[in-house]
Amino acid sequence: MATQDITPSEPSRLATIWSRVAGNKTFFVGLVLFVVILFAALFAPLISTHDPLKIDFGAKLVAPGSEHWFGTDELGRDLYSRVVYGTRTSLMIGVVVTLLAVAIGAPIGLIAGYEGGRLGFWLMRFTDVFIAFPPLLLPIAITAALGQGLYEAMLALSISAFPWYSRIVYSEAQRVSKSLYVQSARASGFSHFRILTKHMLPNCWTPAITQASMDFGYTILAAASLSFIGIGAKEPDIEWGLMVATSRTKFLDYWWVAMVPGLAILVTVFALNLLGDGVRDLLDPKGDSK
Amino acid sequence: MKSYVAKRLGTMVLILIGVLVMTFVISRVLPGSPVEMYLGSRPSAEAVERVTREMGLDRPIYVQFVRYLGEVVQGDFGISLMTKRPVLTEISERFPATLELVLCSVLLVVLVGVPLGVVAALRQNGIVDVVARSVSAFGVAIPTFLIAMMLQLFFAGQLRLLPLQGRIDDLVLLDYEFPHVTGLYLFDSAIAGEWVAFGSAAAHLVMPTLALSLSALALIVRITRTMMIEALGEEFVTTLRAYGLSSARVNFRYVLKAALIPLLTVVGMTFGYLLGTSVVAEYVFDWPGIGGFIVRAITKSDYPSVMAITMLLATAYLLITFLVDMLHFAVDPRLRH
Amino acid sequence: MTTPVLSVRDLRVGFKSRQGITQVLHGVSMDIAPGEIVGMVGESGSGKSTTPAAALGLMPRNAIVSGEVQMAGLPVNVARPKDARTDTRGKASVIFQQPMRAFSPYDRLERQITDAIIAQTGVSKKDAKERALHGFERLKLPDPALALTKYPHQMSGGQLQRAMIALAFACEPKLLICDEPTTALDVTVQAQVIHMIRQMAEEDNVGVLFITHDLGVVAEICDRVYVMYAGRIAEENSVGELLGKPRHRYSRALLNSTPVMGEKARFQTIPGNAPAAGAHIEGCAFADRCAAATTVCSLHPPSKTENNSGHFACHNPEPVEAA
Numbered sequence A: 001m002a003t004q005d006i007t008p009s010e011p012s013r014l015a016t017i018w019s020r021v022a023g024n025k026t027f028f029v030g031l032v033l034f035v036v037i038l039f040a041a042l043f044a045p046l047i048s049t050h051d052p053l054k055i056d057f058g059a060k061l062v063a064p065g066s067e068h069w070f071g072t073d074e075l076g077r078d079l080y081s082r083v084v085y086g087t088r089t090s091l092m093i094g095v096v097v098t099l100l101a102v103a104i105g106a107p108i109g110l111i112a113g114y115e116g117g118r119l120g121f122w123l124m125r126f127t128d129v130f131i132a133f134p135p136l137l138l139p140i141a142i143t144a145a146l147g148q149g150l151y152e153a154m155l156a157l158s159i160s161a162f163p164w165y166s167r168i169v170y171s172e173a174q175r176v177s178k179s180l181y182v183q184s185a186r187a188s189g190f191s192h193f194r195i196l197t198k199h200m201l202p203n204c205w206t207p208a209i210t211q212a213s214m215d216f217g218y219t220i221l222a223a224a225s226l227s228f229i230g231i232g233a234k235e236p237d238i239e240w241g242l243m244v245a246t247s248r249t250k251f252l253d254y255w256w257v258a259m260v261p262g263l264a265i266l267v268t269v270f271a272l273n274l275l276g277d278g279v280r281d282l283l284d285p286k287g288d289s290k
Numbered sequence B: 001m002k003s004y005v006a007k008r009l010g011t012m013v014l015i016l017i018g019v020l021v022m023t024f025v026i027s028r029v030l031p032g033s034p035v036e037m038y039l040g041s042r043p044s045a046e047a048v049e050r051v052t053r054e055m056g057l058d059r060p061i062y063v064q065f066v067r068y069l070g071e072v073v074q075g076d077f078g079i080s081l082m083t084k085r086p087v088l089t090e091i092s093e094r095f096p097a098t099l100e101l102v103l104c105s106v107l108l109v110v111l112v113g114v115p116l117g118v119v120a121a122l123r124q125n126g127i128v129d130v131v132a133r134s135v136s137a138f139g140v141a142i143p144t145f146l147i148a149m150m151l152q153l154f155f156a157g158q159l160r161l162l163p164l165q166g167r168i169d170d171l172v173l174l175d176y177e178f179p180h181v182t183g184l185y186l187f188d189s190a191i192a193g194e195w196v197a198f199g200s201a202a203a204h205l206v207m208p209t210l211a212l213s214l215s216a217l218a219l220i221v222r223i224t225r226t227m228m229i230e231a232l233g234e235e236f237v238t239t240l241r242a243y244g245l246s247s248a249r250v251n252f253r254y255v256l257k258a259a260l261i262p263l264l265t266v267v268g269m270t271f272g273y274l275l276g277t278s279v280v281a282e283y284v285f286d287w288p289g290i291g292g293f294i295v296r297a298i299t300k301s302d303y304p305s306v307m308a309i310t311m312l313l314a315t316a317y318l319l320i321t322f323l324v325d326m327l328h329f330a331v332d333p334r335l336r337h
Numbered sequence C: 001m002t003t004p005v006l007s008v009r010d011l012r013v014g015f016k017s018r019q020g021i022t023q024v025l026h027g028v029s030m031d032i033a034p035g036e037i038v039g040m041v042g043e044s045g046s047g048k049s050t051t052p053a054a055a056l057g058l059m060p061r062n063a064i065v066s067g068e069v070q071m072a073g074l075p076v077n078v079a080r081p082k083d084a085r086t087d088t089r090g091k092a093s094v095i096f097q098q099p100m101r102a103f104s105p106y107d108r109l110e111r112q113i114t115d116a117i118i119a120q121t122g123v124s125k126k127d128a129k130e131r132a133l134h135g136f137e138r139l140k141l142p143d144p145a146l147a148l149t150k151y152p153h154q155m156s157g158g159q160l161q162r163a164m165i166a167l168a169f170a171c172e173p174k175l176l177i178c179d180e181p182t183t184a185l186d187v188t189v190q191a192q193v194i195h196m197i198r199q200m201a202e203e204d205n206v207g208v209l210f211i212t213h214d215l216g217v218v219a220e221i222c223d224r225v226y227v228m229y230a231g232r233i234a235e236e237n238s239v240g241e242l243l244g245k246p247r248h249r250y251s252r253a254l255l256n257s258t259p260v261m262g263e264k265a266r267f268q269t270i271p272g273n274a275p276a277a278g279a280h281i282e283g284c285a286f287a288d289r290c291a292a293a294t295t296v297c298s299l300h301p302p303s304k305t306e307n308n309s310g311h312f313a314c315h316n317p318e319p320v321e322a323a
Helices: A014-023 A025-042 A079-115 A117-131 A137-146 A150-177 A180-187 A192-228 A240-246 A256-283 B002-028 B034-039 B045-054 B061-074 B087-122 B127-139 B144-158 B170-175 B185-191 B195-232 B235-242 B247-284 B290-299 B303-331 C050-056 C081-088 C109-121 C125-138 C144-148 C157-170 C187-204 C215-221 C239-244 C249-256 C295-299
Strands: C006-017 C020-032 C037-041 C063-071 C074-076 C092-095 C175-179 C207-212 C224-229 C232-238
Touching (some): A025 A256, A079 A256, A117 A150, A117 B002, A137 B247, A137 B290, A150 A192, A192 A256, A192 B144, A240 A256, A240 B144, B002 B061, B087 B303, B144 B195, B185 B195, B235 B247, C006 C050, C020 C050, C020 C063, C020 C207, C020 C232, C037 C187, C037 C215, C050 C063, C050 C092, C092 C157, C109 C125, C109 C157, C125 C144, C125 C157, C157 C187, C187 C207, C187 C215, C215 C239, C224 C249, C232 C239, C232 C249
Parallel strands (some): C037 C224, C175 C207
Antiparallel strands (some): C006 C020, C006 C063
């Protein structure tokens, strides 16, 4: 079998990228929404109307109106402000969990693909074990062991997610390590570390980044689900899933207490999915990596 | 052929052991004393000592693991801290409810999602395709608990058409008894001829099934559509058309196969997805299944139950994946020969 | 004069898109006699695959086709692909480039081949099976009865291509169209396959259109050859004449870039690229890449010049050496 030729990674072609971004309508919508959400997260104190933590029994369960744009919850807290501050929590969760998962998973996959052989085989079996757990179960089990809390849930999510990145990077790394480019680097006597960082990594990160951008939305969804069932975020954390959970006793009569944070989740995840699809189209238009 | 089956079986056993190791590690090695896990928080000093010896925690770790394996194989998952009954009993009582819900969801996802995806691919940019793609895009972004609550709000709260929670009307269950042969209420009441009970069970199943299925449905529609489009673009389609076969004939006799056979693996993964997400759906609808139980178990720190259920659901998923693989093997000529 | 199996006059094909119409064929004419093996050479995008596809009515919905086409003496309504398919049913068979992908991997060969034979000829299932078996025997496939029951992935590329040829001839066509049938095969198998095609075409008196970019293959089995460039016929002649005394500058350039055994390698690739599909060109399409282009070449499209056994369209053709 002829070895594939890999050229060293090219510098980014800004012009072509921009034209593709502008041309892709769904990506643009996602990008716009994301910018709005990011803005809300960054300038939360400025655009909120009330203190999101302030309890006011006098204004319990007020319907959306001029005073409280999205209404208030069962403790009289302004929902609009809580949704705005919730963007901070959700974005933080998405970024940290994804980053952590990639940071742990990618090097493992890279090294295994580079070394190959038995190490690669056993690594695949190792990741198979993680993937054998249905979604949410592993985070549930880990959080049960670590204790309940937002950071514990985030760690649990990272631990559940990193094997996927190991696999993605591993298959790419296997291919790249067979290329003439890497083989000659090895023969030239470069240190393994240097080969891994300079030769392997730039050629392997694309599918990982693509996957990460698509996972971003899902991570927020998973975190919200965990908070909803009672592990994950706890009072006084401001997290949308938690807000929906606390609304359960009242929502049949006061629909906005559940629907407002719920819609916030929907819109955010939707926007991030569009963004992720767009990133994938940019980096991997033929859809070669799974 | 036999070697393929043997190989898959071997891999499955290997991963199963891995799953057991992992649950063992989580329950014994992670911070949080395993004794606490067993006794609950704030145990007395002599209880700690007693249990430590009982659980064999003073022995080396590999001995502990072997003991753990032995217990698992015998079905001894400990006692639920919440209900004080054996965990295995709690699980076996609740499992049929979860099974019924997940089965109905799988049926909905496959019987509605796959045809939708196929039609969307055949008439690209037609009405079905546009609707399917938009619903898909939203479907994967909605958390299951939200759609569940929205359904409750609308159908139970506003319209009062469907029951809010639970699996069957308690009064109906008492008045219209039927033997619980399989534990699946729909099936058991039907074969017993108890149609009032059947109706009640069915009515209670509607919203939970819809809520659980939505994201999986969205995903399956998308994936089926993609695979169908790929299959339609295959070279052999050109060959058959060039020799005069009508597109209807080519599509239904040849293309469908090419699209659906690879789809089997995805269906297997859907099962796993539904098993995991059932936790949330059961919680919202107060469904008496394993998912709801595990949520209560966590909040009450009932670690033995949590670990046992996690392990069992993972095993169930592994078995399902294995069965799906076997089915795939039986149906795909490229694997068989 | 025997009726040609295929007669094409002024075939034009364009594709409708949001940007307008992309014209791909600009008036192609050709004839193929029964038992004759005609080659069609050109680069990708020259229109060599589009020509027969349009004649058979295998165009997508956004295609606009015009021209006069006759198959075995009967007219083919190329303007309406659906009619064209009915008009040509049973008269033409096609062999494609990638035998490994030409059959569905999920069905046995027998099923697909008999389905195709029945669709083309209307014979009974039993007859179709017999024809398939006979075809496999003729193509010398090992253990033909067993081979029919196999799935495509169980056979090699060469064997599959032979199965394809068996199917093609089992439909008893008047015309056989081969679209680069050997490009995807091993070199050792290539020779086998093209000679089988030639032999069977002669035996069954079938006219063959052999599309390829490889002049070497043309030299092996073709009687006549058409050279296509940018959707137009550049030159047409008997193989001996064209390979020995090409007139069109593009034909000469093609010859120069084809390695010939025994001669010193004189690889001269043609500089530049063929014009993009649908590009509007004043004058000769090849002018911008032609070393011998004159001013008139860029101004007026060249007209047809007949010579002994063919024709060419070039303002400034290769000079003819005195005999």
